[in-house]
Amino acid sequence: MNPDICRERENATFNTETLTNMLDGSAEKTRRRREIESLVINDPDFQHDDPNFMSRSERYDAAVKKSSQMIMKLRDYGISDPEEIYFYKRTARRTFHEAFGLHYTMFLPTLYSQCTPEQQKKWLPLAENFKALGTYAQTELGHGTHIRKLETTATYDPSTQEFVLNCPTVSSIKWWPGGLGKTSNHAIVLAQLYTLGKCHGLHAFIVPIRCMKTHQPLPGVTVGDIGPKFGFEEVDNGYLKLENVRIPRENMLMKYAQVEPDGSYLKPPSDKLTYGTMVFIRAMIVGESARALSKSCTIAIRYSAVRHQSELRPGEPEPQILDYQAQQYKLFPLLAAAYAFTFVGQYMSDTYHRITGHINQGDFSQLPELHALAAGLKAFTTWTANAGIEVCRMACGGHGYLCCSGLPDIYVTFTPTCTYEGENTVMMLQTARFLVKCYRQAREGQQLSGTVSYLNEQQRLQPQPVSSRPTVVNINDLASLVEAYKLRAAKLVEVAAKSLQGELQRSISQEDAWNNSSIELVRASDAHCHYVVVELFAAKLSEISDTAVHSVLNTLALLYALHGITLNSGDFLQLSQITQRIKALLVEIRPNAVALVDSFDYNDEMLNSVLGRYDGNVYESMFEWAKRSPLNRTEVRSFIIFNIIQKK
Numbered sequence: 001m002n003p004d005i006c007r008e009r010e011n012a013t014f015n016t017e018t019l020t021n022m023l024d025g026s027a028e029k030t031r032r033r034r035e036i037e038s039l040v041i042n043d044p045d046f047q048h049d050d051p052n053f054m055s056r057s058e059r060y061d062a063a064v065k066k067s068s069q070m071i072m073k074l075r076d077y078g079i080s081d082p083e084e085i086y087f088y089k090r091t092a093r094r095t096f097h098e099a100f101g102l103h104y105t106m107f108l109p110t111l112y113s114q115c116t117p118e119q120q121k122k123w124l125p126l127a128e129n130f131k132a133l134g135t136y137a138q139t140e141l142g143h144g145t146h147i148r149k150l151e152t153t154a155t156y157d158p159s160t161q162e163f164v165l166n167c168p169t170v171s172s173i174k175w176w177p178g179g180l181g182k183t184s185n186h187a188i189v190l191a192q193l194y195t196l197g198k199c200h201g202l203h204a205f206i207v208p209i210r211c212m213k214t215h216q217p218l219p220g221v222t223v224g225d226i227g228p229k230f231g232f233e234e235v236d237n238g239y240l241k242l243e244n245v246r247i248p249r250e251n252m253l254m255k256y257a258q259v260e261p262d263g264s265y266l267k268p269p270s271d272k273l274t275y276g277t278m279v280f281i282r283a284m285i286v287g288e289s290a291r292a293l294s295k296s297c298t299i300a301i302r303y304s305a306v307r308h309q310s311e312l313r314p315g316e317p318e319p320q321i322l323d324y325q326a327q328q329y330k331l332f333p334l335l336a337a338a339y340a341f342t343f344v345g346q347y348m349s350d351t352y353h354r355i356t357g358h359i360n361q362g363d364f365s366q367l368p369e370l371h372a373l374a375a376g377l378k379a380f381t382t383w384t385a386n387a388g389i390e391v392c393r394m395a396c397g398g399h400g401y402l403c404c405s406g407l408p409d410i411y412v413t414f415t416p417t418c419t420y421e422g423e424n425t426v427m428m429l430q431t432a433r434f435l436v437k438c439y440r441q442a443r444e445g446q447q448l449s450g451t452v453s454y455l456n457e458q459q460r461l462q463p464q465p466v467s468s469r470p471t472v473v474n475i476n477d478l479a480s481l482v483e484a485y486k487l488r489a490a491k492l493v494e495v496a497a498k499s500l501q502g503e504l505q506r507s508i509s510q511e512d513a514w515n516n517s518s519i520e521l522v523r524a525s526d527a528h529c530h531y532v533v534v535e536l537f538a539a540k541l542s543e544i545s546d547t548a549v550h551s552v553l554n555t556l557a558l559l560y561a562l563h564g565i566t567l568n569s570g571d572f573l574q575l576s577q578i579t580q581r582i583k584a585l586l587v588e589i590r591p592n593a594v595a596l597v598d599s600f601d602y603n604d605e606m607l608n609s610v611l612g613r614y615d616g617n618v619y620e621s622m623f624e625w626a627k628r629s630p631l632n633r634t635e636v637r638s639f640i641i642f643n644i645i646q647k648k
């Protein structure tokens, strides 16, 4: 064990196991999670070479083999709890996505949430036994964001009681769905529904695309892989062109909307219920932001504890780079954000399941807030985590740029979360739409609830415009900082609403007024989400009984809130002593930095990083890894070329 990393662990002021148990929910949950992870770690079937040493085709084949092995092994172990399946898979996946990813994350959830009981009876056994292997095909070459303008059509033929699916133009070709290119034999296809000559908008259809026996594309189906990407190399994101493909009427997902045999259309209680799967994934992505950022912090902070470089004081030995204030200022606010997002991810998942429970009982009243919250937190946390992963990579110097550091793979796998499942700017504008509506309701005296109730509060406190009120902050008191974030959010929502109002008074259209206020609208949503994150971090602290853990997390929460103020100082009164206080917090966190990342409890296999190894033996591992590179399988390559050059 590297002596530096040993010393770091000896200097910690809290018990990492206590914090790990808190993050898992209990000591028993930690034990069970580790037990499941060890099933993968000790399984020779999952000991394979680094995918970075493979070609794209080899990576895809290996991913399909791994997905298949996981299915069989989970069955053999009798593991069926979704959370335990997730622990097993994320250990086996390491940093990468799996070939059957879309089947689990979108195809199955859509069947669960949008099929009638009769449809579930038919499709769930097929899908749960992987006979029907599916994806979620919504995006087209011409449209990803603006789904009301998707062009694929599903036209009902009452004479045969079938839908005829068509991609009428090149821009209507389905493009991007994960697992579509080579893996899936079915797809949930989002298409404009036409019946009895009338268009009823976007609806979901189960479309067979490959023969379940031969896996050959079915008649009228053109399907394939869209080619190499920035990352996701083991996933066959694909294209799908449908030409007069007929499916039975019963293949339209009819839990909410129906087409009768004669073609008559029965509309849903809300036309946004078709969008439900997207809300689910957005809510889940918040937790993914926490995991990607916490893994990156684990790697960068452990490496910074064993890396010695330069000279702090002349004549002294080279210090650990973690002792540089600049290195701490890079990494510790990100460590604080990783903990904040871990708590927000738990809150988002709980809130999603609570509200969808009400929706399943027919109460749709909280759907607007769920959509706004999932959209905003997905954008806020992925933007922060995306940038943070890059800071962690660069904080590791040249070795961070090596694939064996794990950081490039974490980055290229995570970065599309800022785009897919709702492009982040578009999502922030969706949240802003909800905030402006709530602001107007508060102005009219309506009582708000949930995460926007502060808009009432600000109205009651002082009738004068919120934006004119000074922000007074006690920088050592988290509650005071939460109030500052609340006031900032209220201010920026008011600024956005007033910008809209001002635009409208110039008698331009609502749409142009909206577009001309987009900057204020996005900033209002960002401030709202930032307040929600700070508030939830503070609320979590009140649940922690262990004083040592409470103290170290309180320090992190203070750092997160104060650092956020310096990043947005224009919105707060710039408090000169904040920087000094931040420096003091960095010093306070320093002895606990490694223990704090240890508490995330990532085993080396899942971390997949020679820089972030638990034992800190970095250099030896880097050299062993490099020697396994395919280019080193022969001592001399391109000898012929050298020969030609030497002969000249």
Ligand SMILES: CC/C=C\C/C=C\C/C=C\C/C=C\CCCCC(=O)SCCNC(=O)CCNC(=O)[C@H](O)C(C)(C)COP(=O)(O)OP(=O)(O)OC[C@H]1O[C@@H](n2cnc3c(N)ncnc32)[C@H](O)[C@@H]1OP(=O)(O)O
Pocket: 101, 102, 104, 105, 136, 138, 139, 144, 145, 146, 147, 148, 178, 272, 275, 276, 278, 279, 281, 284, 285, 288, 367, 368, 371, 420, 421, 422, 423, 426, 430, 433, 434, 437
């Ligand atoms: C088991 C899983 C476990 C773990 C998984 C964990 C993490 C996942 C990790 C990886 C996932 C793997 C792969 C994912 C791959 C990505 C897959 C995809 O990308 S699928 C395609 C995603 N596409 C989109 O997200 C499209 C984005 N665009 C839209 O959603 C819409 O076009 C829009 C921007 C919201 C606009 O819609 P529309 O034009 O209809 O609406 P308006 O803006 O006019 O507003 C009207 C009205 O509707 C309300 N509203 C809009 N959307 C929703 C919604 N989804 N739910 C509820 N309400 C909605 C909006 O608020 C307005 O309300 P109003 O103000 O009028 O009251």
Ligand SMILES: Cc1cc2nc3c(=O)[nH]c(=O)nc-3n(C[C@H](O)[C@H](O)[C@H](O)COP(=O)(O)OP(=O)(O)OC[C@H]3O[C@@H](n4cnc5c(N)ncnc54)[C@H](O)[C@@H]3O)c2cc1C
Pocket: 102, 136, 137, 138, 139, 142, 143, 144, 145, 146, 175, 176, 177, 178, 232, 237, 416, 419, 420, 421, 422, 423, 424, 425, 426, 429
């Ligand atoms: C790795 C990956 C996996 C994917 N998997 C799937 C999948 O499985 N299934 C699927 O259906 N799709 C999938 N997608 C597609 C994804 O959902 C879309 O790319 C995403 O919704 C963004 O849409 P777009 O590509 O059309 O971007 P665009 O909307 O064209 O975005 C381009 C720019 O336009 C801006 N813009 C667009 N609209 C507005 C607006 N109203 N106001 C202000 N600015 C605006 C955006 O902010 C952005 O800056 C995947 C994409 C990726 C990268």
